[in-house]
Amino acid sequence: MSDFFATMLASGASPNSLRSYGLALLRWWRFLAAIGVSWDRATPVEARDFVLWMRVVGPVGRPSGYAPTTINHALAVVKAFYVDRAAAGQGPLVNLIPSAAHRAGRQVQAHHNPMAPFTAGRRAPLRQKILDRLPRSLPDGMFDALFAALGSHRDRALLAFYVSTGARASELLGVSVDHIDPGEQRIGVHRKGSGRLQWLPASADSFVWLRLYEQQLDRPDGERALWLTRRRPVRPLTYSATRRMLQRANLSLGTSWTLHDLRHTAAQRMIEDPNLSLTDVQWVLGHAHLTTTQIYLRSRTDEVVARVLEHHRTRRDRPTEMPPAAGYTRDVLDVLLSGGRRG
CATH class of the missing domain: 1.10.443.10 (Intergrase catalytic core)
Structure with missing residues (x-):
């Protein structure tokens, strides 16, 4: 593992990145120790079970498991580690963390038109769905x-x-x-x-x-x-x-x-x-x-609700009487619509 971190340092990674990667790998190592599998003998089955474990057993104070972003980050770190070890001739020959290209059988966006925007591709296996949530700020x-x-x-x-x-x-x-x-x-x-x-x-x-x-x-x-x-x-x-x-x-x-x-x-x-x-x-x-x-x-939910309620209030207070049509006076309309006679 020290060789992996040495490569990160040589590539310009910051101390914060090393710490983040180290904690994610520590979580993977503890899982492997719990099931009795060495890191170089792990298979995609262990990777799948690792994700299931993180979804159920979360950190202290969170009974619902780790957040989807944390799970995806852990998968990215484990995948990068095995890519580095494979390049060094160690570990499994095939990376146990699948990618979206592996599922599709081709490289994603391989022939992308540079004049067109990128489109969202299919989510890779084991990756968690991230909800599109607004940033939470304090009123x-x-x-x-x-x-x-x-x-x-x-x-x-x-x-x-x-x-x-x-x-x-x-x-x-x-x-x-x-x-x-x-x-x-x-x-x-x-x-x-x-x-x-x-x-x-x-x-x-x-x-x-x-x-x-x-x-x-x-x-x-x-x-x-x-x-x-x-x-x-x-x-x-x-x-x-x-x-x-x-x-x-x-x-x-x-x-x-x-x-x-x-x-x-x-x-x-x-x-x-x-x-x-x-x-x-x-x-x-x-x-x-x-x-x-x-x-x-993007507007916050409470702001949208307040504006829509104000919209309903203004519609309720708006007068319902329609203005006279173009070319007609009020007394002429009264005669035509009510059957009255003009004096």
């Missing part, structure tokens, strides 16, 4: 309630930066003290995947809460991480601890908001601002493709 009232439920200036500063910068959870947690610019109201984050430094604009309130957080903080000498734990020993704040912080606030409110919902909230707020273009929002969010940003253009 202003719910965000205010969540903000009030937080217990420290650090947590409030984090929440304010999340909804004003649109940064990913890991990106904001990785900010160092030398990447804060209150004068320009910017914060520097290293983008997920590419690792490049990007300075994102943030709200003035974010820096106010950041200042209050720093006044209460006893920062150890030489510690460069911006976000630190409140309990000793003081160390950089982790993703798990930040998620737990949000879970405590959710518990008090009876909600289930996630850190990624805060990024969706920032995106939705920027999309609704007529002074910002779609490419502006794409730059802030760090999307490689504009089509990814376009998902925020």
Whole structure:
């Protein structure tokens, strides 16, 4: 397995990608250990049972199994691992994770017309169907309630930066003290995947809460991480601890908001601002493709329902009396339709 990760590193994979691939392979290795099959003896039958196991036995706190996106990611990682091992002359000769081309017996989109858009192909065997869901964002009232439920200036500063910068959870947690610019109201984050430094604009309130957080903080000498734990020993704040912080606030409110919902909230707020273009929002969010940003253009369910109800109300209040036809006066119509006589 170390050779596989060495190949990923040589290909420019980021530490986050290595961690993601490592966790997916660890899940596959644990499944093989449970059924008593070595990795180089696995067959498509074990791959099928692996998917069935993930659909039923999920992580702690989720009784309905792993999410479809997690299952598809695990299949992609396992397939990439066996491709690498086959190239090295190890493992099965045929990859045990089938592809859509394998089902069709030909290469998908092999003779695609470059002037025409790509069409959605058939889903590969074992891959899970992904529901087309709208990004979940917090309405202003719910965000205010969540903000009030937080217990420290650090947590409030984090929440304010999340909804004003649109940064990913890991990106904001990785900010160092030398990447804060209150004068320009910017914060520097290293983008997920590419690792490049990007300075994102943030709200003035974010820096106010950041200042209050720093006044209460006893920062150890030489510690460069911006976000630190409140309990000793003081160390950089982790993703798990930040998620737990949000879970405590959710518990008090009876909600289930996630850190990624805060990024969706920032995106939705920027999309609704007529002074910002779609490419502006794409730059802030760090999307490689504009089509990814376009998902925020679709209306949320509550907005559609409110507009349709308003449509029904306006139709109910609309006068039903029809205006006179062209060329006829009201008194002439009264004579023609009611049988009355003109005086």
